[in-house]
Amino acid sequence: MKQVGEQQGVQPELDDSIIVDYLQRNPDFFMRNAQQVEMLQVPHPIRGTVSLVEWHLARQRNHINTLKENIGQLLSQAETNEALFCRLLQLQGNLASASSLQEMLDRLQRWARKIGLAGASIRLFTDSWRIGAPSGFTHLGLSRQSFEHLRIQRLGDQQHYLGSLNGPELLLLLPEAKAVGSVALSLMGGAGVIIFSSRDPQHYYQGQGTRLLDELARMLPELLERWVERL
Numbered sequence: 001m002k003q004v005g006e007q008q009g010v011q012p013e014l015d016d017s018i019i020v021d022y023l024q025r026n027p028d029f030f031m032r033n034a035q036q037v038e039m040l041q042v043p044h045p046i047r048g049t050v051s052l053v054e055w056h057l058a059r060q061r062n063h064i065n066t067l068k069e070n071i072g073q074l075l076s077q078a079e080t081n082e083a084l085f086c087r088l089l090q091l092q093g094n095l096a097s098a099s100s101l102q103e104m105l106d107r108l109q110r111w112a113r114k115i116g117l118a119g120a121s122i123r124l125f126t127d128s129w130r131i132g133a134p135s136g137f138t139h140l141g142l143s144r145q146s147f148e149h150l151r152i153q154r155l156g157d158q159q160h161y162l163g164s165l166n167g168p169e170l171l172l173l174l175p176e177a178k179a180v181g182s183v184a185l186s187l188m189g190g191a192g193v194i195i196f197s198s199r200d201p202q203h204y205y206q207g208q209g210t211r212l213l214d215e216l217a218r219m220l221p222e223l224l225e226r227w228v229e230r231l
Contacts, residue, residue, distance in 0.1 A: 088215050095220075101137065101227035118199050121174055122220065124192035130229040137228055142192060146172060154185065160213050161185040162204040186213040191221040 023029055041049040091111055098104035105122065112120035123142035124131055131137040150169050154161040162184050165173070170180055173195055181201035186194050194216060198204060 088212060088219075091216075092219055095223055101224070104223065104227075112196055116198075117203075118180065118197045119177065121177075121195045121197070122188075122192065122224070123173060123195070124224070124228065125190065128191055128231055129224075130231055140192075140228075142173070147193070151187075155187065159187050159217065160210045162206055162208050162210075164201055184208075184210075184213060186210070186217045188217045188221050191224070194220060 043049060091108075094107050094111070095104050098107055108120045108122070112118075122140060124137075124140045125144045125147070126141045127144055129137075129140075131141045150165075150172065154163075154165070154169070162182070164182050165180070165185075170177065173183075173185070173193070174180060174197060177197055179199050180197045181199045182204040183198070184196040184204045188194055194213075196204075196213075
């Protein structure tokens with residue numbers, strides 16, 4: 001026998017999970033209650049309230065606009081990658097057809113200046129290549145030990161550094177360069193470094209894409225082996 005005051009048939013308090021569960025188990029709810037659904041009002045940050053149908057349509061429009069933006073970004077990236085691939089393929093063919101190391105370096109330099117840079121330089125670690133006096137390539141040599149401090153300060157565990165260098169660092173890497181504002185510095189594995197320089201201090205900065213640098217850093221050591229002997 002129920003006690004006085006005891007409630008009969010108490011329904012559990014509704015919360016989001018119960019409502020969502022009910023709708024999932026009753027997919028025809030909106031069809032059975034179409035008229036009532038059309039009359040429902042939901043909060044809107046600008047208009048105060050809107051109908052549930054308007055709210056749903058707005059969400060759909062936002063979703064479609066987001067998809068369009070994503071597709072646009074993908075197409076733009078595809079065009080950029082295609083242009084990058086063509087530029088790299090042309091450069092690789094140009095460098096590979098050089099008849100001497102100096103001609104290859106000159107072609108790399110001209111390519112860099114053609115795209116608006118001050119220049120491009122390659123420095124090879126002296127403990128990895130035979131570049132002593134008899135070879136005639138001493139100007140390419142770079143002591144790994146001398147470079148180590150710069151590597152730690154600027155690259156850390158990264159392959160690339162984009163930004164400015166101080167006086168001693170420029171003297172080490174680009175002793176003959178004038179008015180260097182910023183550089184893109186890339187490690188060519190354990191072979192050495194390639195440096196692109198710009199007179200503009202803002203031309204290279206951390207966070208820029210390095211896809212082209214990645215490909216050049218992989219490509220150049222193999223081309224250099226045509227004229228410089230590995231140790």
